[in-house]
Amino acid sequence: MVPELQKATVRIQQPERVMGIIRSLREQGMNKLQVISDFDMTLSRFGCNGRRCPTSHNILDNSRVISEDGKKKLKDLLHYYYPIEIDPNRTPAEKCPLMVEWWTKAHELLSQQKIQKGDIAQIVRESDVMLRDGFNELFDQLHKYNVPLFIFSAGVGDILEEIIRQANVFYSNVNVVSNYMDFDDNGVLMCFKGPLIHTYNKNNSVLQGTEYFQQLSARTSIILLGDSMGDLTMADGVPSVENILKIGFLNDKVEEQRGKYLDAYDIVLESDETLDVVNGILRYILIET
Numbered sequence: 001m002v003p004e005l006q007k008a009t010v011r012i013q014q015p016e017r018v019m020g021i022i023r024s025l026r027e028q029g030m031n032k033l034q035v036i037s038d039f040d041m042t043l044s045r046f047g048c049n050g051r052r053c054p055t056s057h058n059i060l061d062n063s064r065v066i067s068e069d070g071k072k073k074l075k076d077l078l079h080y081y082y083p084i085e086i087d088p089n090r091t092p093a094e095k096c097p098l099m100v101e102w103w104t105k106a107h108e109l110l111s112q113q114k115i116q117k118g119d120i121a122q123i124v125r126e127s128d129v130m131l132r133d134g135f136n137e138l139f140d141q142l143h144k145y146n147v148p149l150f151i152f153s154a155g156v157g158d159i160l161e162e163i164i165r166q167a168n169v170f171y172s173n174v175n176v177v178s179n180y181m182d183f184d185d186n187g188v189l190m191c192f193k194g195p196l197i198h199t200y201n202k203n204n205s206v207l208q209g210t211e212y213f214q215q216l217s218a219r220t221s222i223i224l225l226g227d228s229m230g231d232l233t234m235a236d237g238v239p240s241v242e243n244i245l246k247i248g249f250l251n252d253k254v255e256e257q258r259g260k261y262l263d264a265y266d267i268v269l270e271s272d273e274t275l276d277v278v279n280g281i282l283r284y285i286l287i288e289t
């Protein structure tokens with residue numbers, strides 16, 4: 001059915017159930033389908049040749065427009081809060097206030113750096129960010145078959161949009177909800193626009209007023225792509241979901257997190273830097289119908 005599911009990186013707790021969902025997605029066809037995806041470490045790569053790739057926040061944090069003192073403070077925040085973000089022994093409810101703290105402090109620091117809107121494209125160009133292998137096929141196929149791609153990210157919207165633009169795949173079927181920068185009349189960053197999106201509030205609470213899901217209420221088949229336990233709620237605002245396939249990229253602390261990921265995601269991709277499995281499933285659903 002989908003040869004890519006035989007890859008060594010693929011883990012599935014309930015194969016029969018998963019095959020049933022994939023068959024239903026195919027039966028329902030492309031007119032019922034939408035893809036809801038996280039961005040950082042899901043559409044973008046986690047690592048390359050043993051080195052970590054940057055998140056949309058890290059792209060700014062590491063860039064030449066941030067002072068040395070600012071860089072150190074942002075790195076200290078990352079080292080303190082990231083282990084909390086991925087700690088399998090704490091609940092999302094416990095993590096929420098700490099994530100708000102992290103994002104708020106980081107956004108305050110970034111807002112003190114007089115970042116110019118006009119520098120964003122060059123900052124992205126100079127960064128080490130990479131989209132996952134196979135991104136072209138994913139974006140091209142969804143565009144070709146008019147399947148909406150909703151990117152729901154707790155990263156920095158201005159940065160991730162620029163990444164997609166520079167990759168030449170920011171098509172009309174792509175919609176983004178994320179944290180956007182607020183610039184003054186001279187194009188200097190003042191603050192971030194609300195509501196704040198962090199890893200564990202990617203749900204209805206921040207989607208109210210975006211109208212996106214209401215427009216897509218007829219798209220009752222969903223493929224959800226994420227890399228954190230917080231991404232599992234990204235489709236909660238869709239009014240009448242009939243079939244949902246949750247695919248999770250398990251990038252970090254694989255042994256410790258495996259059990260929770262297998263319980264929560266239908267398909268878990270362990271240390272897989274490609275979109276092969278997603279593309280294989282889409283090929284089966286879209287092209288052969």
Ligand SMILES: Nc1ccn([C@@H]2O[C@H](COP(=O)(O)O)[C@@H](O)[C@H]2O)c(=O)n1
Pocket residue numbers: 038039040041055056057058078082085102103106152153154155199
């Ligand atoms: N100051 C920060 C805050 C968060 N991150 C990372 O960003 C990712 C969130 O973006 P998604 O597209 O994945 O929703 C998440 O992996 C955080 O670790 C950061 O790097 N710096």
Ligand SMILES: [Mg+2]
Pocket residue numbers: 038039040041042226227228
């Ligand atoms: Mg992510």
